[in-house]
Amino acid sequence: MLAALWACAPKGPPDVLVVSLDTLRADRLGAYGGPPGLTPNLDRFASEGVTFLRAYSQGTFTAPSHASLFTSRYPPELVRTGRHPAVGGDKPTLAEVLGAYGYETGAFVAGGDLAPEIGLDVGFDVYESPRDFGSLFHTAPPALAWIDARPADTPWLAFVHSYDTHSPYRRPPPLGSLVSDPERKGPGGEALRTQMARVADGFLMHDLRPFLFIDGTWARPRSPAGRAELAQVLAGDPSVPRLDEADLAQIRGAYDGAVAYADARFGLLLAQLDRRGVLDDSVVVVLSDHGEGMHEAGVFNHCCQVDDATTHVPLLVRLPGGERGGAKVDAIVELTDVAPTLYELAGAQAPAGARGVSFAAALRGEPFAGREVAWTTGSDGMRMTSGRSRDGRLTWSGTPPWAPGLADLLAAAALPGPGFVVEGTIDAERARGEMASFVRSLKTLPPTDARPVSPRLERELREHGYWGSP
Amino acid sequence: MILLLACSPAWTPETALAPFLARLDADGDGRATQAEVVPARMPAAAFDAMDADDDGAISVGELETSLRINDPDRWAEGVLDPSAEMAAMLRQEHVGDRSDGWMLQVLREEALARDPAAAVPSPEEMFAAAMAGRGSPEWEAAIAKLAAAWPEMPASVR
Numbered sequence: 001m002l003a004a005l006w007a008c009a010p011k012g013p014p015d016v017l018v019v020s021l022d023t024l025r026a027d028r029l030g031a032y033g034g035p036p037g038l039t040p041n042l043d044r045f046a047s048e049g050v051t052f053l054r055a056y057s058q059g060t061f062t063a064p065s066h067a068s069l070f071t072s073r074y075p076p077e078l079v080r081t082g083r084h085p086a087v088g089g090d091k092p093t094l095a096e097v098l099g100a101y102g103y104e105t106g107a108f109v110a111g112g113d114l115a116p117e118i119g120l121d122v123g124f125d126v127y128e129s130p131r132d133f134g135s136l137f138h139t140a141p142p143a144l145a146w147i148d149a150r151p152a153d154t155p156w157l158a159f160v161h162s163y164d165t166h167s168p169y170r171r172p173p174p175l176g177s178l179v180s181d182p183e184r185k186g187p188g189g190e191a192l193r194t195q196m197a198r199v200a201d202g203f204l205m206h207d208l209r210p211f212l213f214i215d216g217t218w219a220r221p222r223s224p225a226g227r228a229e230l231a232q233v234l235a236g237d238p239s240v241p242r243l244d245e246a247d248l249a250q251i252r253g254a255y256d257g258a259v260a261y262a263d264a265r266f267g268l269l270l271a272q273l274d275r276r277g278v279l280d281d282s283v284v285v286v287l288s289d290h291g292e293g294m295h296e297a298g299v300f301n302h303c304c305q306v307d308d309a310t311t312h313v314p315l316l317v318r319l320p321g322g323e324r325g326g327a328k329v330d331a332i333v334e335l336t337d338v339a340p341t342l343y344e345l346a347g348a349q350a351p352a353g354a355r356g357v358s359f360a361a362a363l364r365g366e367p368f369a370g371r372e373v374a375w376t377t378g379s380d381g382m383r384m385t386s387g388r389s390r391d392g393r394l395t396w397s398g399t400p401p402w403a404p405g406l407a408d409l410l411a412a413a414a415l416p417g418p419g420f421v422v423e424g425t426i427d428a429e430r431a432r433g434e435m436a437s438f439v440r441s442l443k444t445l446p447p448t449d450a451r452p453v454s455p456r457l458e459r460e461l462r463e464h465g466y467w468g469s470p
Numbered sequence: 471m472i473l474l475l476a477c478s479p480a481w482t483p484e485t486a487l488a489p490f491l492a493r494l495d496a497d498g499d500g501r502a503t504q505a506e507v508v509p510a511r512m513p514a515a516a517f518d519a520m521d522a523d524d525d526g527a528i529s530v531g532e533l534e535t536s537l538r539i540n541d542p543d544r545w546a547e548g549v550l551d552p553s554a555e556m557a558a559m560l561r562q563e564h565v566g567d568r569s570d571g572w573m574l575q576v577l578r579e580e581a582l583a584r585d586p587a588a589a590v591p592s593p594e595e596m597f598a599a600a601m602a603g604r605g606s607p608e609w610e611a612a613i614a615k616l617a618a619a620w621p622e623m624p625a626s627v628r
Contacts, residue, residue, distance in 0.1 A: 040489035048478050135542045164542070171542050174494055174502075174528070177511035260490065264537060267486025274481035322478045398576035405626025409576070412624050418579035 013155045014320055015282040016098070016342055017147075019269070020069075020161040021262055022062055022110070023302065024288035026055070026312045028259045038179075038260050041267030042314065045286060048322040050363050054332045055315035056374035056388050057290045060302045062113035065289035065335065066120055066161075070094050072339040072354035075377050076401040080445045088122035092351045094339045095123030098157045101348045104150055107159040108143040110134035114161055124159070135171075136162040136265035144272050155346070160269070164262035165292070167301060169193045169254040171261035178260045180253025187241035193254040196300035202248070203234040204241045252294050280321050283345055285338060288313040306386040306395055307423070311376045317341075317363060329362045331370025332390065373431075375438050377401045387435050392424015394431035402444040407436045483534040491530060501527035573627060574599055574612055581619040588619035 026032040029039045031046035032053065059065035064075035067085030070093040071078060079085040087093050095105040107124045111132030114120055121127035126146060131138040143160045150156045164171065170182055170193065186192035187204055198205045234240045266286070273279040290302050290310055297305040315333065318325075336356035343350045344360040362368035378384035378400070386395040398419050399406055413419045415428055422428045479485070494502040494510060504517050504526055520528055520536045574596050581588045591599065591612040599612035617623050 037489065037493050041486050044485070131543065137537070137540075137542055172536075172540060173512035173516055174507050174510060174533075175490060176542075178490070178493065181511040183511070261542070264487055264490060267481065268483060268534070268537060270481040271483050271486055279481065280478075325478070398579070399573055403573060403627070405624050405628075408624035408626045412622055413576075413580055414583045417583045419576055 013347065014345055015150075015155050015278060016103075016157045016285070016346065017273070017282050018157070018159045018285045018287070018338075018342075019266070020066065020159065021165060021266065021286065021288050021314075022161060022163045023166045023290060023292050024259065024262065024314060025291040025294075025309060026288075026314045027308075028256060029314055031316070032314065035256070038256055039263040041263045041270065042286065042316070045266075045270065045284075045318060046316050046326075048325040049284070049286075049316045049318035050324050050327045050329060052315040052317070052329045052331075052333050052359070052362075054330060054370070054374075054390075055287070055313055055335065056311045056332070056376060057288070057313050057335050058374075058376055060290045060306060060310045060376065060378060062289050063118050063120065066114060069287075069289065069335045069338055070120060070122075072336045072350070072356035074336070074355060074375065074401075074442060076442050076444045077355075078445070080400075080402060084119050086445065087120060090353065093120075093123040094342065095125075095157060095159075097123075097339075097343060097348055097351060098155075098346055099123055099125070101346060102155065103346070104154055104156045105158075106143065106146045106156065107161075108139040108146070109159070109161040110139050110163045112163060112166075133163045133166060135164045136160070136262070136269060138162075140265070140269045140272070144269075144276070147273075147278060148276065157342075162262065162265070164265060165255065165258045167193070167196065167292075169251075169258045171258045175261040175264055176254075176257040179256040180250050182254035182257055184250050186243065186247060186250075192243075192247055192250050196251050197303075199243060199248075199251075199295065199300055201231045201234070201298040202243050202295075203231070204243055205234065248295050251300060255292060255294065279318075282318075282320060283342070284318040285342070286314060286316040286318075287335065287338065289335070306376050306378050306384045306397075307393065308388070311374075311386070311388065319363060324363065324365055327365065329359070329368065329370075331359075331362065331368055332372070332374050332388070333359050333362075333370055334374045337371075373434055373438075385435060385439060387431055387438065389426055389431070392422070392426040394426060394428060394435060395421040395423070396435060397421065401439055401442055407439045410436045410439065484530050487530045487533050487537075491528065491533065494528075503527045574609075574616070577613075577616045577620065577623060577627065580623070581616055584620060589615065590619050591615045 028034045029046070030036055030043040031051050057065050058068040059075040063085055064079050067078040067087050068075050071087050071091045073091055078087060078091065088096065095107070099105050105124045106126040107121065107128070109127070109129045111129045111134055115129050115132060116127055128142050130142060139160050139162055143158055147156065147158055170176065176182055182193050183191050186195050195204055270279065291312055292302050293300055293305050293309050296309045297307060299305065302310045313335070334356060337359050338356065340350045340354055340356040340358040341360050341363070344358045357371070359368060359370070373387040373389045376386045376388070383400045384395055384397040385401050386393055396410060396419055399409065410432060415432055416422060420428070491502045494507050496506045504514070507528060508514055508517055520532050522532050522535070574591070578590045578596065581590050595612055599606070599608040602608040613628050
């Protein structure tokens with residue numbers, strides 16, 4: 001019994017593990033009201049940790065969102081166009097700060113938009129990327145080996161990442177096919193899930209040209225009038241197949257299968273950590289960098305919309321010993337708040353300029369108000385700014401946050417109008433003013449020439465649907 | 471004692487995977503059999519490969535082994551998104567990604583939202599302005615039309 005008591009007691013400065021399950025919607029987890037039985041391990045983890053019910057990502061693409069997570073800045077302050085966020089220096093990263101406080105730091109990422117050449121390795125002692133668009137299958141083993149090799153008297157920060165739930169939602173059976181058959185063919189004989197990048201408003205397009213030229217940008221929901229026009233054009237073209245609800249459900253089911261697969265792999269990772277005795281001594285944070293559109297705005301993927309589907313993400317924090325297990329926090333938080341929280345838990349000073357606010361008080365069960373609004377900005381081809389409050393969301397689409405005169409344009413634009421999308425019961429005029437203030441507060445980067453990525457990475461990015469960015 | 475109760479039960483492969491097998495076990499007899507799993511979209515050959523002891527059911531141990539040794543990318547090998555190449559190509563052609571054409575588009579829509587009959591630049595004029603870029607005669611001509619159509623247009627966006 002004494003041994004059990006001792007095993008549960010927190011010891012020393014906490015080791016920190018951050019697990020980023022790329023492209024995981026909060027609402028697929030049972031802990032967030034999702035379908036029962038899809039995520040038993042994440043749900044159990046939530047019961048042993050603190051669940052943040054209203055966590056929102058600041059970007060909808062992997063690189064800017066992780067850059068924001070690591071630096072506690074908003075994506076437009078880190079990256080303008082291209083794939084190379086400017087982190088480090090006067091925008092120190094989580095790894096740099098904790099490293100300065102004596103932490104050893106290792107990142108084990110699944111390539112793609114976190115490949116080393118993207119530049120988010122700043123501050124990590126070790127940054128391994130064993131596979132582009134890989135799985136926890138690829139990243140968990142080297143992470144565990146690195147953890148095993150850490151000296152007992154030195155705290156560590158480990159970051160583990162996977163693309164298990166990223167398109168094309170193809171994970172092995174029986175888990176990958178738990179909900180629907182991911183190989184079911186759609187029009188033209190291809191698996192429906194591989195066609196999802198061409199679905200707009202229920203139509204399966206041969207190419208994206210009408211979508212682009214009517215909607216004008218990748219951004220959706222952009223201009224309801226434009227969408228209606230697109231639907232009209234497509235409906236009049238007999239060569240454009242229309243997918244029915246069963247087809248759309250099939251694609252959603254393929255995604256859910258990938259979620260189940262990711263959950264199983266996460267459970268196995270936790271089993272490994274528990275077997276090593278590190279789970280109960282560590283702070284473990286589980287999150288996603290963004291969600292995934294499931295046709296709510298007429299399209300799949302996270303390319304083309306800023307809404308709850310693409311920004312409401314799981315955020316679960318397990319404290320040493322499972323302290324406060326099962327607690328739920330209803331306050332709004334951003335992923336920019338994660339790094340300041342970890343600084344507080346580690347006894348580190350948050351760097352000047354960090355935009356996030358520590359939610360450590362919520363972890364301790366103390367009063368915590370959270371934010372009035374969580375902000376998200378579209379990246380690169382997605383020219384959107386969106387604010388999510390408790391009552392709903394105001395989204396501006398069409399111009400990026402660094403557009404000249406955007407704050408003035410926000411004030412002058414029609415509301416309701418083609419540029420704004422209002423969701424919920426928000427005070428839209430007030431939200432408009434808050435958005436203008438947010439845009440003015442951004443210290444956006446000057447224009448720069450994009451650095452090209454290697455042909456290899458470019459090929460990988462294209463194959464995984466990252467066609468919205470260079 | 472309170473601390474002891476707070477301490478979580480261990481995480482094991484069994485606890486991680488048993489819930490999924492229970493979900494597959496449609497008749498609730500404690501076995502995820504071929505009859506239950508194959509109709510749930512698992513090729514028979516894949517089932518047979520996973521069912522190492524040939525007892526006609528997948529156990530937690532067999533599923534765990536499969537997850538441990540089978541690279542999911544092998545499963546997905548050769549599967550490419552055929553739309554990606556075309557989309558990437560289209561993106562290169564897309565006006566807005568190479569210039570500030572998106573601003574013209576927004577201004578045009580704002581003008582039309584106020585007056586659907588407003589004399590806004592044609593798509594060809596928009597394209598030419600976007601390609602020529604800010605400060606060009608084409609840009610200034612388009613902006614002048616938009617400003618005439620929407621007199622309240624903020625000057626700072628020009």
